[in-house]
Amino acid sequence: MFDLIIRSMTQRKMRTGLTIFGIALGIFAVVVMGGMSEHMNLVVDKSLDLMADNIRIEPDGTFGGIGTLDESKVIQVKRVPGVSDAFGVLVTALDPEGGGGGFSTDMVFGVLPEKQLKDAKLTSGRYLMPGDGYKVVIGSSIARKFNLKVGDELELKSKRLQRTSSIINTRNVSVVGILEYTGSMFDSAVQMPLDSAQKFYKMENTVSFIYAKPATGADQSDLAKRIELSIDNVKSTSPEQLRKDIEGQLVIFSLITISAAVLAAVIGGLSVMNTMLMSVSERTKEFGLLKALGAERKTILLMTMGEAALMGVIGGITGIAAGSIIAYFLNKSFEAQGSALFAITPRLVIIGLLFATILGIVCGTYPAYRATKMSPMEALRYE
Amino acid sequence: MSNNGDNGNRVGECEPVLRIRNLRKTYMQGKIPVHALDDVSFDVKKGEFLSIVGPSGSGKSTLLSMIGLLDRPTEGSVFIDDVEITRAKESEAPRIRREKIGFVFQHFNLLSTLNAMENVDIAMRFTGVSKNRRKERAFELLTRVGLGDRVKHKPSELSGGQQQRVSIARALANNPAIILADEPTGAVDTKTREVIVELLKGLSEKGQTIIVVTHDMAVAEKTDRIITMRDGMIVSDMRGAGCEP
Numbered sequence: 001m002f003d004l005i006i007r008s009m010t011q012r013k014m015r016t017g018l019t020i021f022g023i024a025l026g027i028f029a030v031v032v033m034g035g036m037s038e039h040m041n042l043v044v045d046k047s048l049d050l051m052a053d054n055i056r057i058e059p060d061g062t063f064g065g066i067g068t069l070d071e072s073k074v075i076q077v078k079r080v081p082g083v084s085d086a087f088g089v090l091v092t093a094l095d096p097e098g099g100g101g102g103f104s105t106d107m108v109f110g111v112l113p114e115k116q117l118k119d120a121k122l123t124s125g126r127y128l129m130p131g132d133g134y135k136v137v138i139g140s141s142i143a144r145k146f147n148l149k150v151g152d153e154l155e156l157k158s159k160r161l162q163r164t165s166s167i168i169n170t171r172n173v174s175v176v177g178i179l180e181y182t183g184s185m186f187d188s189a190v191q192m193p194l195d196s197a198q199k200f201y202k203m204e205n206t207v208s209f210i211y212a213k214p215a216t217g218a219d220q221s222d223l224a225k226r227i228e229l230s231i232d233n234v235k236s237t238s239p240e241q242l243r244k245d246i247e248g249q250l251v252i253f254s255l256i257t258i259s260a261a262v263l264a265a266v267i268g269g270l271s272v273m274n275t276m277l278m279s280v281s282e283r284t285k286e287f288g289l290l291k292a293l294g295a296e297r298k299t300i301l302l303m304t305m306g307e308a309a310l311m312g313v314i315g316g317i318t319g320i321a322a323g324s325i326i327a328y329f330l331n332k333s334f335e336a337q338g339s340a341l342f343a344i345t346p347r348l349v350i351i352g353l354l355f356a357t358i359l360g361i362v363c364g365t366y367p368a369y370r371a372t373k374m375s376p377m378e379a380l381r382y383e
Numbered sequence: 384m385s386n387n388g389d390n391g392n393r394v395g396e397c398e399p400v401l402r403i404r405n406l407r408k409t410y411m412q413g414k415i416p417v418h419a420l421d422d423v424s425f426d427v428k429k430g431e432f433l434s435i436v437g438p439s440g441s442g443k444s445t446l447l448s449m450i451g452l453l454d455r456p457t458e459g460s461v462f463i464d465d466v467e468i469t470r471a472k473e474s475e476a477p478r479i480r481r482e483k484i485g486f487v488f489q490h491f492n493l494l495s496t497l498n499a500m501e502n503v504d505i506a507m508r509f510t511g512v513s514k515n516r517r518k519e520r521a522f523e524l525l526t527r528v529g530l531g532d533r534v535k536h537k538p539s540e541l542s543g544g545q546q547q548r549v550s551i552a553r554a555l556a557n558n559p560a561i562i563l564a565d566e567p568t569g570a571v572d573t574k575t576r577e578v579i580v581e582l583l584k585g586l587s588e589k590g591q592t593i594i595v596v597t598h599d600m601a602v603a604e605k606t607d608r609i610i611t612m613r614d615g616m617i618v619s620d621m622r623g624a625g626c627e628p
Contacts, residue, residue, distance in 0.1 A: 001508075007497070008496070011496050286494060289492045290505075292451070293480070293486070293505065293506045293509065294480040294481020294506070294509045294510070294557075295509050299509060375453070375454075377448050377454050
């Protein structure tokens, strides 16, 4: 049976090739777009994992951006029953001229040395220590992007608006530690002592977020609500809620990207249907003959759908391979700038292949049905 | 699989292998009924070489497609080996076709992408015969029709007569009870016609039942029996020497 399918496909090489190309193009789009979405998901997932169980407190009314909170609120948060510890973090863009916040840009985190992120391991150097002053621990992407080693200097810039002009201050800080690759936003982060950051950015007594550590056994959601009620003008988000919020935004992003890709793949699928319909009508006589020779309807169905499915599989593999190669090279080129853009996960590969196969089968069903309905009598009269 | 006996003698050949009783086929042409077959009845005995002749539209091809289960009659019955095939369900038709009938067509209907051997082999694929056995049988049949040295040739590399011989080998592949040949010499020259008719005659002499539909009286005259049809009815049934009714 398989040899007959192969023969039929190779008999019309150009048409088969074009159909496979159509599917491959669609799956290529699925893989590349999906890869982008997967990468975003992974970064957010790992970032949230690294932030552990902390409740995030930010100024009320900030949507997505970064606001400012008075550092005195840290004490207030600490006093809320159920909070075991709280600390402030100052977040600002590494390059103030290169655009604002978000996960993808390089950021500076002003943190208390004793509260810094230690779940991420170091590839070299050490973590921050109290009294470090203008010393920093950098993420792996920053190290690659600026080609930094422990002991090297990194230039920080701050920008202040004064009337119509802006004043740019610069200062060199020395790298004392480099984090290993985490796949999270911390890869693009520069961590420095909070007091030095506040001083350099002229944001004394100010933090961007406060992280509250719940006491053992405290319900995170309840505690988040309690913090919000106890302190004026703040919004607090439990890790669970934060995950939900971000995942909600990511679903929309994924939906938009994947829908565009699926549309491309469906168009590829229609080309399979078109090809198979043409093929079935050209092979009227052949199917009639096979029926006259005693072929069952299921045999004809299997032959036609098998051909469509095989085109789907080959198109799928080609699309996945092309998508992976392109993603690999784009990642390589983006890596030089410190960040990857695509993650071709096993899940994405399986989805791509399954999608291509199912697409082939679904689009081959109607032509196959037509082939089986063919009367051998009519087919054999057909010249 | 029915074995009609390729044993070289005519033992049991006087038993009817095919019985046709009161066969009718009516098509509707708009609102007007057209009787393609009108109360056709006859028997065909095992090993008989029979021709059905008649002008175009006389119903001979329709009759052939009823016997081959390619079409269903409006009324009447067709029995092959005492089994009423006209009562068979649609799902049983493929099995009956592959076990009881071998088809030979005017335009050969060989698959252009397959070589001679594969064209014979394909008829046996649906019967569950092993690949090696199919290969052996295909080679044996092609040798029998004189194409033992052409097994790897594709239809485009064979002459019309050779293609028809491949098609006869294919029809014989499953040892069918009856071979139905629809204008088997219609697309070949006179010289090749003789070869094809002699081949069919030789097979019938070895016990194979063969029914040929033809326009060509030169072909019909070589057969044991000639049934002439007109307007869907049998107008004459002439037997040569051989079995008596």
